[in-house]
Each structure stands twice: as structure tokens, then as C-alpha cells.
Amino acid sequence: MTLLKTPPALARLTGGRRELVDRLFAVQSLVALLVVFIVAILASPTRDGEILFLTAGNLGNIVRAVSEIGIIAVGMTFVVLLGGIDLSVGAILGLSAVGTATLMVDSGYGIAPTVPAVLAIGAVIGALQGYATARLGIQSFIVTLAGLQVARGLARIWSGGLGIPIAYGDGPLQAPPAFEILNGSINGVVPVPAVLFLAVGVAAIVVLRTTAFARHVYAIGGNEKAARLSGVPVTRVKVAVFAVCGLLAAVAGVIHAGQLNQGSPNDGAGYELDAIAAVVIGGTSLSGGSGSMGGTLAGALMLGVLNNILALNNIDANVQLLIKGLVIVAAAGLQRLRRGVA
Amino acid sequence: MRTRTAILAAVAAGALLASAACSVEKDDPAAANAACGPDRQYLIGMSQANNAEPYRQVMNNDVTTAAEAVKGFEVVVADAAQDNSKQVADVENFLTQKINLLIISPNEAKPLTAVVKKAYDAGIPVIVLDRKVEGDAYTAFIGGDNVAIGKAAGEFYATRLLPDGGKVIEIAGLPGSTPAAERAQGFRDGIAANPKIQIVASQPGDWLREKGQSVADALLKAHPDAAAIYAHNDPMAEGAYLAAKAAGLDKKIKFTGIDALPVPSGGIKAVEEGRLAATFQYATGGREAVDLAKKILIDCSKDVPRSTTLGTQQITAENAKDVYAKLGGS
Numbered sequence: 001m002t003l004l005k006t007p008p009a010l011a012r013l014t015g016g017r018r019e020l021v022d023r024l025f026a027v028q029s030l031v032a033l034l035v036v037f038i039v040a041i042l043a044s045p046t047r048d049g050e051i052l053f054l055t056a057g058n059l060g061n062i063v064r065a066v067s068e069i070g071i072i073a074v075g076m077t078f079v080v081l082l083g084g085i086d087l088s089v090g091a092i093l094g095l096s097a098v099g100t101a102t103l104m105v106d107s108g109y110g111i112a113p114t115v116p117a118v119l120a121i122g123a124v125i126g127a128l129q130g131y132a133t134a135r136l137g138i139q140s141f142i143v144t145l146a147g148l149q150v151a152r153g154l155a156r157i158w159s160g161g162l163g164i165p166i167a168y169g170d171g172p173l174q175a176p177p178a179f180e181i182l183n184g185s186i187n188g189v190v191p192v193p194a195v196l197f198l199a200v201g202v203a204a205i206v207v208l209r210t211t212a213f214a215r216h217v218y219a220i221g222g223n224e225k226a227a228r229l230s231g232v233p234v235t236r237v238k239v240a241v242f243a244v245c246g247l248l249a250a251v252a253g254v255i256h257a258g259q260l261n262q263g264s265p266n267d268g269a270g271y272e273l274d275a276i277a278a279v280v281i282g283g284t285s286l287s288g289g290s291g292s293m294g295g296t297l298a299g300a301l302m303l304g305v306l307n308n309i310l311a312l313n314n315i316d317a318n319v320q321l322l323i324k325g326l327v328i329v330a331a332a333g334l335q336r337l338r339r340g341v342a
Numbered sequence: 343m344r345t346r347t348a349i350l351a352a353v354a355a356g357a358l359l360a361s362a363a364c365s366v367e368k369d370d371p372a373a374a375n376a377a378c379g380p381d382r383q384y385l386i387g388m389s390q391a392n393n394a395e396p397y398r399q400v401m402n403n404d405v406t407t408a409a410e411a412v413k414g415f416e417v418v419v420a421d422a423a424q425d426n427s428k429q430v431a432d433v434e435n436f437l438t439q440k441i442n443l444l445i446i447s448p449n450e451a452k453p454l455t456a457v458v459k460k461a462y463d464a465g466i467p468v469i470v471l472d473r474k475v476e477g478d479a480y481t482a483f484i485g486g487d488n489v490a491i492g493k494a495a496g497e498f499y500a501t502r503l504l505p506d507g508g509k510v511i512e513i514a515g516l517p518g519s520t521p522a523a524e525r526a527q528g529f530r531d532g533i534a535a536n537p538k539i540q541i542v543a544s545q546p547g548d549w550l551r552e553k554g555q556s557v558a559d560a561l562l563k564a565h566p567d568a569a570a571i572y573a574h575n576d577p578m579a580e581g582a583y584l585a586a587k588a589a590g591l592d593k594k595i596k597f598t599g600i601d602a603l604p605v606p607s608g609g610i611k612a613v614e615e616g617r618l619a620a621t622f623q624y625a626t627g628g629r630e631a632v633d634l635a636k637k638i639l640i641d642c643s644k645d646v647p648r649s650t651t652l653g654t655q656q657i658t659a660e661n662a663k664d665v666y667a668k669l670g671g672s
Contacts, residue, residue: 045439047439047440052438052439052440055438057434057437057438058435058438061431061434061435061438065427065431065434068427161518162518163450163452163453165452166452183456256427259427259430260426260427260430260452260453261452261453261455261456262426262450262452262453264426264450264453267425267426267427269424269425270425307431308435311420311431311432311435312435312438312439314418314439316419317393317419317420317421317423318393
């Protein structure tokens, strides 16, 4: 509202200051990741003088274990920057895993038609949600809550309620062996899903840094009315952002099916909350307009390191929940501090 | 500047992977785990599908209490919270910790098969509990026999509960689940000996107390002359009891359940307190798993049974107290 009356020079100035704060906080989440990493090394149990946390297999496992959540969190970051939320991602993951198993195994299509088709389904569901929230003016929380139910229902109907196993081979009712690469690792050490996660993350960083699309996202998240008045195609951007989020959830679903050799309609339940946690820990504000993709990647990896070190130390499962809750509150507290600063 | 931050993030993440790639493990875990014998320390990983189910919580308790009695055993429990991916990660973390033996109750067979095989191939003995994995890459399987349990319940109806026959309402488990189908089949086999017993209605209660209550509510309106309600588990039997009580039929109708967990909210207590006429134990296999672990690790036995089927026991008012104490209920 005030932006309309603010002289351009001042707008640039406040924008510049905001950017400075954002920059500091993006670095902060990296520093926090580093701190968590060092604490994990110190807290790691050792066997025969070897630090278990730092073993090759374990570091690979950490990134593999957060790869699906991480990819979803990348899409979620775009939505949150926009000032929205997407609760449907876990259900879209389940639907995509079912779709992958059904199309590839039961229907006997190869990888080439299956994967693009599944990704398209995710993107279309996302786009519809984006359109509903932009055009009908329903809050994204509500739209995607409905989307969650729809996607979960479709997954259960499509699969008949049961997980569809994926077996590999050349025969009928078998998936092409090449798909098994998602379960494998490069040189037996770096898991393929981890590589995909980092590739998606780096691509998203580049998009958010260099494109007009990204500037539009920040503008809408900062002040939708002002953005609209200054000619930002709000509807188109929203549809695109939710489509990207749905698409990335579908990517995670394909990886999920590949990692578990099964497409189960109930999988991915609650993943949306982990993804939102990664975004928040990464310093992106849930009120939109400020945050960074680097922060989200750091946030996802931090969650992974935290999960791993708690497990390696055999912390009781219930206590683990408490600790993770406290970490999220602490991250949100830092955000509040930031608003005070800005 | 922000680009630099972004690049930093990517580099840091890359460094994580690179450091992973550089420090390849040198020791051979298979050799380390092949060791066995008394007077050693053993770390046992217990990977549980979902702690939120009382049955599985009792399974964990059985494993940990049984292991406490064995010198040198230390058990660590991981809860997958019904998430296949989490359970895969749990087992991977156990492997990182170099456990000496794995006990796993898989959430689902197919997704856990690969990681269980990985542990087994690394020379770690694997005991699978309750639900199976695919293939044969495990040391031993321990599980109950739901057909036999259903049959035991049916025979109890035929000879003791309703010797003169009567109408029975069945409240079944989750449709499509194997235990529900097997407990239904076994029961029909069991009551076949007494043709005067008649199943007048069968509806799913999805294993849930509240669903058992609402289903019984409706069915008792249609069949107020029922003589007994056979529920596929104790919580649904308790729910049915509540429904009958609200309809003023609780004195006329007899209720039986299955599971018999030795916990305050479990079926044994309900029998002891007179709400259920009987319940039939579905054993967790936790103690049996630790017994096998002892044979494998301490006695160095190479010859353990590949598959163990757990028996059931009938719990009625006469033995409820004793069984509760014997199963370690508190």
C-alpha cells in the first residue's frame, strides 16, 4: 500500500536493505548447517576409532534420505515465497509413485512415456490449484487441502488401495531394468537420488537468481496488489509456481517408487510438513516475499543430519520428535528476530 | 553477493557428497559380524514399523525385556512411524552402527526387501517378525497363524460359549488385510462342528474401537436377538460392548476379541473385568526373537529354524489374571 506513494529511489533503498538482511540470513542458514554438521561429528558414536557419522556410506545415506523431501521443499519454496502454502505435495508424491508403478509395470509402458506422463499429472494438478487460488481467490491452504484429498483419493482408486510392486526384467509385468538406477549409486557411494536432489536445487537457485519469473514471485509475495498494479501477470505466475511445485512433488514420487520398488497409495503422508519445516529452517518467511533457495537446501540437509545423528545415538523415537519440534520453533524464532531487524 | 551465497550453498552440499566419495570404508563388516560366542557385547537393532500400534509397542517391550535378561545384549529400537522410506533409513543407520543382529517387523514387504537383503548379505543375521519380506535373504521368520487363531475362537464358540447354538455377529478387520481374511476363515472352520451356530451379519470395523462401536450400533438394531459378537480384535470387541451397553443388551450378548495384549487397555484386562467372555492371544514373537538371537550370537548355532509359527492361547475369566502376569503385563 505504501509502496504506491514511495518514491522510486526510496523503494530501491528499502529493497536494497531488505536484500542485505536476506543475504545475511541466507548465509546464516549455511553457517547453521555447518554448525549442525560439526556438532554431529562431535556427537557421533565411534566404533574401532572410526567416526560413524563421517563414514562414506552414512553421508551418502543422509543426502539420500532427504532427497525426496528436499526436492519437494524446492517447489515449496517457490510457493512460500509467493505467500502461499502447498499441502498437497505428499499426496501428489503418493499418486505419482502409484502412477509410475501402474503405467510402467501393469500397463507395460517403458520409462520414456511413463515418467513424462507422471510428471505431467503432477504439474497439471499443481496448475489447477494455482488457478483456483489465483482466479477464485481461495486461500492456497484451503485449495491444496482439497487437492491433498483429491490426489490421495485418486491414488487409492488407481491402485485399488494396495501397493503395486515393481519387479525388474524384460518380461511382461516387469519394469525396464534401467529404472533401477534410482535405487543405485555412483561408484557405489553417491546415491543417485542425492545427485538428482542437488541438481534440482542448483537449477532452482539459478532460476531464482536470474529470471524475471523469480522477481515476479518475490514481488507478489511482498505485496500482491502492488505487483498487480505494476503489471506483474499475477495469475500466470501463480499457476506456474503451483505447477512447478506439483511437478517437483511428482519427481519425488518417481524417485520414491524407484527407491522402494513399489508404488503405494499411502506413501508420502506428512511429507508436506517436513518440506515446510525445511523451508522454514532455511529462513524463508511464511508471510512471503523473502527467503532463499540456498537456505531451503541447507534446511533440508540440516533436517537430514539431525535425523541421522539422533538415530546413530539411538535417541528414543518420541524424544526425537520433541527435539525436531524445538529446532523448528527455534528457526521460526530467528525469523521473528529478523522481522524485528528489518 | 547473493549469487555467491547460492554458489556457496551448492558447494557446501557438493562437499558433503565429495567427502562421502573420498572416504571409502576399508574394513570388512561381514568379517567383524561373523564373530559369536559368550562373554562378548552384542548390539541388536530392532526396526519397528509403527510404535503407535499397541501390538507393536508390546512387541518392542517383549524384545527389550527379554534382551535385558541376556548378558551382553544391548537393543536399540527405531520407529518407522508407518513410513517405508523411514524404515529403510532406520536399517541403513543400524548398518552404519555396525549392529550384530537385526530384528525387523517390516511395514510392507516389497519396499523393505532390498535393505534387509543388504544387511543379510553383509553377514548380519536377520530375524523377521510378524510381516514377511520377499525372497529368502533373511535368517529366520517368526509369525502368528491367524487361521489357527480364528479356528480356536470358532471351536470355543461351538463347544463352550454357544453349545446350544445361536446367532453371531462378526465385526471384521480392515477389508483387504490378510489377518482379517484369515481370522474370518478360521472362525468359520471352527464353528462348522456346531451347525446350530449361525453368522447373521459381518461388517468391517477396520480394527478400530470407534468403528467397532458404530458398526455394532447399527447391527444390533437389525439383530437384537444376537447371542454373541465375534470381533477380529479386542478394541473392536470393546467398542461392540459399549454399543450393546447403550442399547441395554450387554447382559444378554457375549463378546470375544483377539490379540490379548498384556497392557491395561488390552483384551486380557477386559476379560478379567468381565466385559469380554474370551480373547485369543496373537503373540508378538518378541521373546522368541531374542531366544533365536541368543542361539545365533551366544551359542554360535548355525541351525536355527527358518520359520517359527507361534501358537495361540485362550484367555477366559479363569486364567486372565495368571496370563496377564506371565506375559509381563503391568
